[in-house]
Amino acid sequence: MEIVKIGDNDFKMQSSAYTQFAYKNKTGRSLLNDMQQLIKFSDELQNREVMLDDLDPMTELLLNVAYVMIEEADKTQVTDYDSFLKSIPTLYDDMDWIYKVIKLGCSPISRQLQKN
Numbered sequence: 001m002e003i004v005k006i007g008d009n010d011f012k013m014q015s016s017a018y019t020q021f022a023y024k025n026k027t028g029r030s031l032l033n034d035m036q037q038l039i040k041f042s043d044e045l046q047n048r049e050v051m052l053d054d055l056d057p058m059t060e061l062l063l064n065v066a067y068v069m070i071e072e073a074d075k076t077q078v079t080d081y082d083s084f085l086k087s088i089p090t091l092y093d094d095m096d097w098i099y100k101v102i103k104l105g106c107s108p109i110s111r112q113l114q115k116n
Contacts, residue, residue: 001073002104006066006097007088013066014073015104023068031105034061038102045098059091062098065105 001014020031041058067084070077078084 002100004066004097004100004104005094007090007093009087011066011070011077012073013069013101013104015069015107016072017108019068019072019105019108022072023065026068027064029064031065034065035102035105038062038065039106042099042102045095062101066097066101069101069104 001012003010004013005011023029023031023034038058038061041054044054063085067078067081070084078087
């Protein structure tokens with residue numbers, strides 16, 4: 001479990017093997033595929049190679065992953081996805097949350113890879 005600050009809000013987030021199934025149930029998408037896209041986005045963001053066209057879909061993926069991990073940590077932190085989004089005044093003033101969400105979202109996968 002980790003606390004991640006998005007905008008002005010601190011959220012407890014947790015990632016486990018369950019996360020990929022919760023993500024699939026909420027979004028209909030594959031967490032592993034989306035994390036792969038987010039890792040590439042993170043690299044581009046660090047190298048300042050992000051295209052404006054990529055910002056919108058990647059932000060949506062990031063927020064979906066964050067929301068699922070927030071619910072997994074403690075459902076009482078959020079009432080629903082729209083309320084979660086409305087609670088965030090800014091997304092890119094401090095981008096540390098992006099890297100934390102990606103790292104935490106990958107942690108169940110990376111722990112398995114590190115064992116092998």
